[in-house]
Amino acid sequence: MNNFSYVRAADVEAALRLAAVPGAAFIAGGTNLVDLIKGGVTQPRVLVDITQITALAQIQESAQGGVRIGALAPNSDLAAHPLIAARYPLLSQALLSGASAQLRNMATVGGNLLQRTRCYYFYDTGFERCNKRRPGSGCGAREGYNRMHAILGGSEQCIAVNPSDMCVALAALDAVVEVRSLRGTHRIPMTDFHRLPGTTPQRDTNLGSGELITAVELPPSRYAQHSNYLKLRDRASYAFALVSVAAGLDFDGERIAAAGVALGGVAPKPWRLVAFEAALRGRRLAELDLAELAAAATADAETLPYNSFKTELVRRAIVRAVRVAAGLEDA
């Protein structure tokens, strides 16, 4: 592991100033960053420890009737928080499906948002080609072992998937990310926070240089009664998703008043199914052909030799997640 210097920030303003040097990176839980430093994938020269900024760890009801989650809230505390468990069970379920209890005790909300892909060609510096790690070097996955890779939203340059479960739920829940910089505060809708790779796969997010995530805001809950996070993976726990679906439904009588549905494990960012949601609105589930709608929602899927199974898997997962959310099937 390369060496670096370390400073501890007392407040957000201090953190922003301390990070305004070349090669600086914020550190909180460290579960991804320390791992990346060990592997030589990332080489920060200065780590700015923000864990002492206790104001950033709060979870509280917002003035708008939603919940404001401080960026330093540990994943475990967030999942267990009464406001989240009662009003946003989709988020609790997604959080608890990720990593292990130890890692969830360490990992923060802000760090989870910035979690980098688990593509082996990105993670292992022994591979020469990775456009995300070394822009212009090529993509090892396209012609390599691409079983875990994207079927939606990828580019010629990169087909790495975003590994987060939390982010999939946040996308379905219309979360907004609050960002601070020395210039001020601004908000980024969750669905705009992560980027598609295009020709710049080295940039995972639209977080600007020197900016710090300070909070995630959830709008008032609509899906507390009808939601489901379905995660499919190679083993029953402590594994990244091959495919996941976050589904929230709000009913007006028998008709669906609103739906939030997003996919994980299949794209470089949480993949929100806007057209699929629109097709559900105002309809009764009994009159919908969910399988047909799921197929239409993923009609753009482009597969490679090892990940072609994902198309059918994610379509079936969408149907099942929606039916479980509606109470038509047991989880």
Add this chain to the structure above:
Amino acid sequence: MHPDERNPNNPALSRRLFLQAAAGAAAGAAAGAAPGASAGAAGSPASPGALQGEAPSAVATSDAPSVSLTLEVNGSRHDLRIEPRVTLLDALREQLQLTGTKKGCDRGQCGACTVLVNGRRINSCLSLAIMHQSDHITTVEGLAQPDGSLHPLQQAFLEQDAFQCGYCTPGQLCSAVGMLDEHRRRGVAAAALTDAEIRESMSGNLCRCGAYPQLLAAIRQAAEAQTGAAGNGARTGSCMQGSGMRTA
């Protein structure tokens, strides 16, 4: 980390560093890194919080200075001088000779390094020692009473034969202590946990010997003792294979 990386004379190291240097700025965005103007940090409000030996405004070099650190482990305070990159796991093992905590994968994938920080279980391999200046750390060496009487989980592990080679055991013990405490804090009776819930909650600790059925039995025994519930051997009868905890 490859063991050879510690050796500055290892030719593989310089090659690796060269390749990493060639990777350039690609990785800078990992955690909100801030490549930008270098001015502005000197005299910042955070300077008083910086640790001794640090120059907050300075750009680090490859030989960043060691820093002073006090760690409280198992109730004892230890003064150390370490490089900022030293993990809690390495500080415990290499500096404090507390070798009960084990290095398995060293990448947060096996749980052998699990310790308790302020009562919460974490992977010490992915945590920098320098970030634990004011924390209370408990390792497997700190579970038993000073008079040598075992922690109820240690006793249960012995009685249920919850290990074979023993390498994962310190991590399993600390993780199980943390798990039962999580439930106590949340007001959930640990004895009411289903086998599936215990398996899921312990999935961050791998056991290559496959002692999972005995681990489950031991944790259930301790959980039932903790909540004062009557033991129910029948609940341990289900096999762990196929769900929750599993062989890796």
